[in-house]
Amino acid sequence: MQERLDQIKKQLHAENFKLTPQREATLRVLLENEEAHLSAEEIFMLVKQKAPDIGLATVYRTLDLLCELKIIEKLNFGDGVARYEFRSExxxxxxxxxxxxxxxxxxxxxxxxxxxxxxxxxxxxxxxxxxxxxxxxxxxxxxxxxxxxxxx
Structure with a gap:
């Protein structure tokens, strides 16, 4: 997992973004639950266990950034809930x-x-x-x- 975090950190830096503790906590949750297709709210609840001071808006902004940088993909399966997964390089x-x-x-x-x-x-x-x-x-x-x- 650390290798992938380091790789994503380089990708963020290349786009002039930092791997903040909040972003790292969000990425760790995504990596730990890679097959789960978690919603933003599910990600938030798991991130909150790692970073109790994090807010839902921060998780949403982090997910939006990771989507924009094509690190993760936002999926919609027709149930009205957006879910997230890593994109293959x-x-x-x-x-x-x-x-x-x-x-x-x-x-x-x-x-x-x-x-x-x-x-x-x-x-x-x-x-x-x-x-x-x-x-x-x-x-x-x-x-x-x-x-x-x-x-x-």
């Missing part, structure tokens, strides 16, 4: 999401669209810089509770 859209409509569980799957992107770029002379895909449905746990077989 080498491939900005490195996975897709499966979202359970019953329990709200969120699962990541690998990017399935590389070949399609290349074809769209070639056939339509269009440079794609990003894409987002979310599949909505029901997870295996919810299907089992309802007595459904997977795939039906």
């Amino acid at each position: 080498d491939h900005p859209h490195h996975h897709h999401h499966l979202i359970c409509l019953k329990c709200g569980s969120l699962f990541e799957i690998e990017d399935l669209l590389d070949d399609l992107e290349e074809r769209v770029e070639r056939d339509h002379k269009f440079k794609i810089v990003d894409h987002r895909v979310s599949f909505l449905g029901y997870c295996s746990s919810c299907l089992a509770k309802e007595g459904h077989k997977e795939g039906n």
